[in-house]
Amino acid sequence: MDIHTNLPFEVEFIVLNNKEEKDEDKSVLVETFSSDIYSDNQKIPVFTEYQYIKVSFRKKVSRNIHAQLYMNYFEFLSEENNTIKFDELQNSYMEIDNIATIHTHKHNITGIPLIPGYYQYYIKYENDIYYAQFQITPQNMTINVHKDMVNQIEDHSLGLARDFLRNQSAISNSKSDIIATTLDKGIFLLQKKYILTHALEAIYNSPITSFKNNYHKTKTNKSLKIDSKAQTLNNKNNIDLKNLSIQNSKVYAKNIMISLQNNENQYVLQSLNNYLQILKGSINQCELSIVDITQIIRELKYYKNNPLLLQKRESEIKNLNKIKTDLKILFSLINKYYNRRKERREKYVYVTNKIMKYPGYRDIFTINRYLNSKIEDNIQNLYSFKWKSSDTLYEYWSFIELIKTLQNIGFEVNKGWIFNSNNKKTVIPRIPDGTNVIFEKGKVKLDLIFNKPICKKVNKKENYWIRHKRNKPDLRLDIYNENSYVKTIILDAKYSPADKIWKQYKVVEQLNIYKNMIVSSQNPDYHVVKEVIALTPTSFNNGKVINIDKNFSVTIATFTPNLENVELVNRLKQLIFL
Template identity: 25%
Template sequence: GIYITPSDDPYYIYNHNENENKYLPGLYRLKLVNQSTVKYSWLKIKPKFLTENLLEVMKQDVENTVKGLARSFHANTNGSLSNYSSFLTFEEIEALTILNNSYKDFNLNTYFLSHSPRVRAGSYYHWTRNKKRNLDDKSIKKMSIKKYDKELYLKDFHATVDISENRVLKRLLLEILQVIMNVKKSIEKIPKNLMSSDLKKDFTLLQKYSSKLNYLLKEGWLRKVQIVQKEKGISNAYLDYRYIFFKDLNWKLKHISNFQPQFSRQYQYYWHRTDLLYEIWGYIKVIEALKGLGFTPVKGWIFDNVDLDFQELKPGTCVEMKTNGMYKHFMYLKIKYDDEVLPEEEEKVTLSNPLWHSSPHNRPDIRIEIYDKNMIFQSTIILDTKYRRLKNMNNFGKAGIVEQLNAYRYQLLSPYPFRADSYQKYNLFHRKNEDHQVIDVAALYPG
């Protein structure tokens, strides 16, 4: 979509010496249009500081983490079990949700199905002394070839379970069992010290599913049913709720990816901008780490969307989190992404935006503001993502970060920390008379 006006002057498409420009890693098609011919070529731009494999891993990590965090929040706010784990894919997490919600009906339907399957009267021929059946053409033909003393070759009937709807059912159960075994294998790979109590419950649930299905398939009446792949429908069983249940359950498990929430198109741009991708990755990892420390998301960004619609991460985004009861003191956090501290003087500060700046460095990538239960501002932590090598950062100057981090540490100010009567004694005996309330700064860098 970029067009260059013809000129005698050379046009540099890519110059590796121009490190200040933000080039987008990827594969690009070049099209040269002359009066008589059209020529094509390709340009490949590799990411700096990361291998292409690591870049791909980071993309997948961002997607899986965002989906997992949003799904966990969605599950908790709707009262269902949260199964989020960064070790599992989105499809596996959704499969666990479906299986959790379906277990009660699964248990009932497997019980009733094991005791009273659908059957059909099937015909068969055999030699018998019972003369209750009439002779037909097949009987006469068979008896003309071979005879048994006082026995007739007659057609009889018996109930059979080897019918089309049961063949389809057996295939469906095998496919459901395969999904269950795959998720079990993924959970078994998670180190025990990193496995949440929810996942342990899920693993127990999967074992119940697999044991009931294996019993039905190997020891129940289904062992007499053929496995046929070509049978497509179970039209004869559409009014039987047991068969409909397993048909629907299998369909849900097989079509999870069709309903996978889609990222905003803006993310496709982020995936090419490695520096932006790294900022987003850092912000998401901070939220994930805080969640691991016992903070629960309350609102903001993906935590505003009950339909799991992943909107782009815009500058100024604020996710709010609170302690979930595991700490003695209640804390409320505001985690702000690429949010500019606007006031340049103390008089313009407000309770909702308690900081002002006295230096040009006023836009950190990640800012964590800490409040108490009464929303009294306490302090701030600054984290800045730096898409560059460590050896180029630990100095002053254009490429270094020491000057910038110092500015964040000592020149982001606030008159509001602990401004409440309840903190009067603390302010008198413990707190220094300082306006700068950034208690820590840090830089995040690749590797």
């Protein structure tokens, strides 16, 4: 039986508030486990992405038992999680009768939230393994809206929604709509490294051969095979086969030769060339990501506001360097076999299912079948794969959607970001701070700027500066008329419920700072910000999708996938053109 209810242990997910008090209504006790890794008959506990969660693994019997709870989702906290151990494969686990933290959210300490999705954990007990899952849902949108947000980001810029924090990866319980990046495919090949190695050895040692008829001159003192084609060649060259002894020379004869030039071997060469291109691209993507994450680490060290994330990112660099090394090793291995074969290489060949009869060849065929189709179905299960955090995704999505919104208003993109011709085919791991897109419509020019700090003192090269240390809005839209700077609209992507924004003192204070503390570099008495707009993924409780406070020049507007906020679009038009 797959489902087990009478095991001598239990797991409790303890949800706590900011005061570290247990929330009885949200905490969940798990006593049912499955021996089938793919079982879907269990009731799955559901939590939200920013909840403060601990997990307790304890026995239900008085006798001593030996069991280990394996999870790759523990928060790295040296003080709280000193019970966590690692096996030889660096999988984290804890022994029975211990408690560990999955995600911290207390006081000023916030860990790395689990990404929405399904998470699997398992327990080793008496040489058996028992599986279970829990689900993390988005805090401020439905799981389907979150999925649409991810898909829209990936559709616009392949790889942009993804991250590499391995121990925070969620598994997939449904078919993915995501297109595999080159790095996804490279990591898939790494997973199949040993199968691939043995396949190439088998093919090299025992290749599929075919017989080929070859016609050339052969000495008459040897055994000859003269068929109709050989006869024709001899006649054309005036060779009299009836007087061979007199001629004492050579005649055209049929010679049967073993050849490697067949569709199956051409298919292998074509596949190896494809693998080499994938691995080369994967190595390049690793290097781009390492450069990008190194910049994030520099920022984390500068601001000193998230030591947990800093540790994770530094670990991430090590993981990516290891992946890059493994990719290079696999590239060299495949290249060695590819260079051994000097035969003609066709652009594309077709093979039938009979290739499955031959050792090595069938492995190449199976790997290609996954690369060409099924890899998308399993992409979320690939090594070290996960989405970025929801708040980051929402910032990215807001930037991308604002670009589309301005285009729909009638503005044309002039230059910037991926619209530069040399960037169109680049896989983008992150939108760098300071990224901008320039639009034009008649005499009006817009400069949409992502996450760029505003100068904190007068700088004549800049149109404005800010009289406050909080100087980094998510988005700002600088507006020009006939190339002369006119005004700015600040847009801040708040991954928070619409009704709560007015109740969050620090958020309201931040919005007011942007409105009142940004002044012209030419005239410090002139406040350049026309309005501050807080974007939120939720509607208000009364169903409204926009709230304009004209006294403070602050607007809160719903901005979310699959909802066209006409009122927000009209407001932007008014602010731009008036």
